[in-house]
Amino acid sequence: MNLSVQNKKNRGNSHRGRFDIIADILEASHNGTKKTYLMYHCNLSFKQLRGYLDFLLKKGFLWRVSNDGNPDPRLFTTTDRGKEFLRAYKNLKALMK
DSSP states (O other): OOOOOOOTTTSSOOOOOHHHHHHHHHHHTTTOEEHHHHHHHTTOOHHHHHHHHHHHHHHTSEEEEEETTEEEEEEEEEOHHHHHHHHHHHHHHHHHO
């Protein structure tokens, strides 16, 4: 009996999943990052990035950096909750190796 299970998606496919993209964004946002940097660093279109940023802001994984009490709409940083997600994500990836 062959216990290795593969489907067509896993064979030689280098496409990232939703969690991989979220982890890339959170990892790149540790020190306050602009949208343009995230777009290029994470290899996303502006439309894709906007969707992910909206999702991550609503879930509390990212927040806008404040300057003098006003949030700067151009800068994003990873929250403690986002860092917790990254730790869990890395632990799960390590288990899958």
